[in-house]
Amino acid sequence: MNILFLTIAHITNTNDRGIYTDLMRQFRDKGHKVTIVSSAERRYGIPTGLSTQNGIEILKVSTLNLQKTNVIEKGIGTLLLEYQFLSAIKKYLSNVKFDLVLYSTPPITLTKVVKFVKKRDAAKTYLLLKDIFPQNAVDLNMISQGGLLHRYFRKKEKALYAVSDNIGCMSPANAAYVCANNPEIDPTKVEVCPNSIALTHEPALTxxxxxxxxxxxxxxxxxxxxxxxxxxxxxxxxxxxxxxxxxxxxxxxxxxxxxxxxxxxxxxxxxxxxxxxxxxxxxxxxxxxxxxxxxxxxxxxxxxxxxxxxxxxxxxxxxxxxxxxxxxxxxxxxxxxxxxxxxxxxxxxxxxxxxxxxxxxxxxxxxxxxxxxxxxxxxxxxxxxxxxxxxxxxxxxxxxxx
CATH class of the missing domain: 3.40.50.2000 (Glycogen Phosphorylase B;)
Known part of the structure; x- marks a missing residue:
């Protein structure tokens, strides 16, 4: 199968340890062809481009800073991300037919990208839900409940859930929250798919x-x-x-x-x-x-x-x-x-x-x-x-x- 993974995680080496790189190597080792589309934030100065690393294709997409930056740049960068990813996929991956699209939150603003690949390739879609936005921003008093920004991003959140064939949540409480606060979602497509790693089996330190x-x-x-x-x-x-x-x-x-x-x-x-x-x-x-x-x-x-x-x-x-x-x-x-x-x-x-x-x-x-x-x-x-x-x-x- 051809697997497409969309993420804003900064992936420099697919052999590095991490919840996403470990999982992508698992897919590779099971015989699948894996392509990662990830953001290359402005601070790194990396241009958009496609490369192959350890048997995994990586399409780096040049974006604004999305993490550990000020609210204004993060907000604008998040809004632009969907169009930047979509443009890069159309340019660099037009000849690849994907069978499964995996994508993680944050962000919640990749719905058009997921929809495009899903429709173009008749692909299955799987959301790895690592962040529940915009409610987390409301909890931290970053945006107002029911305000313009909250309503805008809540609509984006629901659209992402709707386009997802399955939603993998980090824990039972996570899954229960999603179902309780989004009654329009078919609960059978929500399941626990926790954060995970590849064990190294290294001995304990002496x-x-x-x-x-x-x-x-x-x-x-x-x-x-x-x-x-x-x-x-x-x-x-x-x-x-x-x-x-x-x-x-x-x-x-x-x-x-x-x-x-x-x-x-x-x-x-x-x-x-x-x-x-x-x-x-x-x-x-x-x-x-x-x-x-x-x-x-x-x-x-x-x-x-x-x-x-x-x-x-x-x-x-x-x-x-x-x-x-x-x-x-x-x-x-x-x-x-x-x-x-x-x-x-x-x-x-x-x-x-x-x-x-x-x-x-x-x-x-x-x-x-x-x-x-x-x-x-x-x-x-x-x-x-x-x-x-x-x-x-x-x-x-x-x-x-x-």
Missing amino acids: ATEKSTIREKYKLPSAATLFIYGGNLGKPQGIGFLLQVLRTNENLKNAFFVIVGSGTEFPLIQKWFDSNKPKNALLLKGLPKEEYDKLVKACDVGLIFLERKFTIPNYPSRLLSYLENRMPIITATDRSTDIGSIAEANGYGLSAISGDLEAINKHIHHLCENPDVIKAMGEKGYDYLKNNYTVERCYEIIMKEPR
Whole structure:
């Protein structure tokens, strides 16, 4: 089969690890011909063009900056994206007949692209729903409920759902939300198709290897290391993360590592500069390979989400924690099921964002019980193997006759 994947993810190497590159390699390895159409944001200075990499075709489309930029450029770039993708596909992929079109959110503005390929090639369409927009923007007070922008993008959202033969959601709560808030959708086409990765089956670090990594970043050898890695933006509820750091400044057997980038990084940097915490380290986004090594040297993964969310997010950073046999602590809104799933399956502890007493209790509990950390970490790895692999995701997508 010829597979077309549309995404705004910045893909530079198809052999890099990531939820999309891992899945596309799985399709390739199953004998399919894969073509990726991805944005080349203005900041990278890459012209539109087609290339082949590791047996996968990549059509890079020059666009405005769409992520980690100001609201105005992001808005204009998102609106132009549909026409830029469509133009590039017509120019570079006119002779390819696709059997299946996969596409992820964000953005929700690729409906015309999906419709074009679907009609031209009689292709099946599958939406990988990673973001529920515009409601997430309403939750963060970025746009007004019922306002002009909200109505415009809500119409776009519904159109994308309508053109999709199947909608793969990240979790049961995610799927339930989509059905409940879009009653016109046939619920039989909505299913759980979670974030997934290709397992590397690498052995755990030896004590010496772990010590070497900790020494590199001047991390204490005896303390329990809690790591928060990933995007540092408004959706992550950074204010509460800083409260957690502040209230645990005197906890000698705990150390917190915050690594990532995003719109709220300057705020976090300012807090670190002012407070100079002795048991916390802030690192600006690391290359993926270095980040993965750092995670391996840590003990517990942290997941934070803004408490205002009414949509059930499911951050993909969970996967690297579970792969490295680390339990998680979540501080989230009440809508997501990422914490409840972790607790039900024994690999995590959850709290509502803003509940300092609850999350600090979890932190202290794990600091005092290394055996619990190990046992929960093993349960998390087992859950990952059974639920969050690209093999399973591939089977879900391909289970219907194509």
